[in-house]
Amino acid sequence: MWIVPRFGFEYFLPFAAQGINKHIEDAILRADRLGVKVIGLAGFNKSEALNGGGVLFVNKHPKLRIRVVHGNTLTAAVILKEIPQDVTEAFVVGATSKLGRAIAIYLARRMVRVLMLTQSTERFTIIQKEAPVDCQNFLVQVTEYQAAKHCKTWIIGKWTTPQEQLWAPPGTHFHQFVVPNISPSRRDCTYGSLAAMKLPDNVEGLGMCEYTLERGAVHACHAGGVVHLLEGWTHHEVGAVDVDQIDVVWEAALRHGLKPV
Numbered sequence: 001m002w003i004v005p006r007f008g009f010e011y012f013l014p015f016a017a018q019g020i021n022k023h024i025e026d027a028i029l030r031a032d033r034l035g036v037k038v039i040g041l042a043g044f045n046k047s048e049a050l051n052g053g054g055v056l057f058v059n060k061h062p063k064l065r066i067r068v069v070h071g072n073t074l075t076a077a078v079i080l081k082e083i084p085q086d087v088t089e090a091f092v093v094g095a096t097s098k099l100g101r102a103i104a105i106y107l108a109r110r111m112v113r114v115l116m117l118t119q120s121t122e123r124f125t126i127i128q129k130e131a132p133v134d135c136q137n138f139l140v141q142v143t144e145y146q147a148a149k150h151c152k153t154w155i156i157g158k159w160t161t162p163q164e165q166l167w168a169p170p171g172t173h174f175h176q177f178v179v180p181n182i183s184p185s186r187r188d189c190t191y192g193s194l195a196a197m198k199l200p201d202n203v204e205g206l207g208m209c210e211y212t213l214e215r216g217a218v219h220a221c222h223a224g225g226v227v228h229l230l231e232g233w234t235h236h237e238v239g240a241v242d243v244d245q246i247d248v249v250w251e252a253a254l255r256h257g258l259k260p261v
Contacts, residue, residue: 002027004045011044021051028057032066039066040225043179046070048098054238069228069237071221076102076241077250078195078220078260079175083153089113091148094157096123099177102241103155105131108138115142115151156182165189193261195220200257217261227253
């Protein structure tokens with residue numbers, strides 16, 4: 001494990017990006033020299049604004065033997081598998097992020113009407129055109145939380161204040177991929193935790209716990225790196241999430257004994 005010696009807020013400071021990326025790059029190159037097969041970026045280390053979800057490193061070092069994995073594909077899968085099959089409408093905050101985009105397109109393919117909260121019509125249109133033609137009308141741009149006042153499935157990928165949460169109707173479940181988690185403020189609603197998976201019971205030597213998770217559980221983005229290794233995949237998982245791979249990665253995780261938390 002390599003630790004980037006920075007506080008979380010520093011990842012949002014433009015002048016700190018170069019130094020953070022240097023730490024990540026050094027870790028990747030050192031791991032490559034040691035013969036490590038897969039390195040998972042995880043957390044803010046795979047931020048789109050920081051390094052394009054890892055694209056910066058694989059483009060700069062095209063001869064890497066190590067595979068660089070952001071793990072967002074499995075994170076998307078864990079969130080999507082939480083959503084009941086009978087859901088017909090979902091509200092996505094952070095809808096144009098890597099995860100938001102993948103979740104929205106996947107749900108549209110399931111014929112779920114997706115209310116995508118974004119002020120950018122340009123970014124919305126680009127994502128809408130990525131969906132199959134017969135599913136594009138299921139993606140709907142909205143610009144305010146009030147648009148979801150009748151929707152009970154909220155998928156949160158961006159900080160949402162208690163006041164904004166008040167627009168959700170009673171009985172809403174808040175699925176989350178925002179770090180840190182939003183603060184529960186509605187007693188008449190339920191709140192999910194960050195996507196995570198429990199490793200198989202026979203795993204030994206795991207001497208630490210992640211964030212608020214129990215021992216033996218890891219965040220889904222880290223689990224994505226584990227699955228990448230176990231499957232022997234030879235591609236990098238960087239940049240945009242390949243929506244076609246969401247079910248592939250999910251099924252591979254279950255096949256190797258990982259379970260959603």
